[in-house]
Amino acid sequence: MYKPLKIGNLISKLPIIQGGMGVGISLSLLAGAVSAEGGIGVISTAQIGFTEPDFDANPLKINLKMIGEHIKRARKIAPNGILGVNIMVATQNYASYVKEAIKNGIDLIISGAGLPIELPSIAKGSQTKLVPIVSSLKAANIILKMWDKKDNTTPDAIIIEGPKAGGHLGFKAEELENINPSEYDEEIKKIIELAKSYGTKYEKEIPIIVAGGIENKMDMEHYLSLGADGIQVATKFVTTEECDADIKYKEAYINCKEEDIIIVKSPVGMPGRAIKNKFMERAELGRIPIKKCHHCIIPCNPATTPYCITDALTNAAKGNLDEALLFCGANAYKETRIRTVKEVLADYFG
16 A cells, blocks of 8 residues: 655655656646646756747747746646656756746756756755655765765655666666666665665655656555655656647657667767667767757767757657657557556556
């Protein structure tokens, strides 16, 4: 039996967070729908203003404006629900994104694709809950130590993203081939123990949420039995009516086979998991030159990057599949039809 997920004074009826997916895959429609059903809905801030006409002229200004706009839209769908944003550490002007989300009353900020060491100092004085994403005990240790030492604080929750997750992964490419699930369960248990020790110090509960390839109730119960407090699910929400992505993106999941899902090299400098398509075949053959830099991520050098990740991901969200990077989780091929958010939640809580 599951219990509600408590993150400080936030109580989510269902112990599930919908993973943030950018660019443009989890915006206000999907996040609002999950939140309205009693889970935690998450808006991805990655190039969130990409559909706006003046985006190319001033991406930062438009992105910051649309953070507020999407939070507002999601609140209309779920006035009493819990909402989060996902802000990648690799984002250029990371601090501005964090401050904008807080200014617009977001309940929690989830942050990965790098170690969010500076997050507590940027968010200082706010009531917003801070939730780092880690994939290893080592990463958890660094974050907990640094937050404790620099800011005299500790996370409000921690998301452990396992090797079957979609998008950017916190593992080396070769590790992804060799991770033994039962060994990774041990890693999860160690992170839970570590979080407990900091929870004791700060006299607070630090709930642990596990993510990556969690398909059904049985998978969820497995992680809850290890001591986790909840799960994060992303891939299964892509093939919902409410998902913000173009129908062609959703159909790419429905039509793909297990062997189509590959590990790719991302310009962010981390491996990612995606569906093999014409774009990835071209990227494997050599560099795809960049027409215009959108100033999205810190590690990117437009002169040497293998391709523009903003263009590749916005093409995905718009359904221009032959020019797109189609991020997905390891089990995307298991999705066979378009469903509603309510139906996906029933896989876990029905």
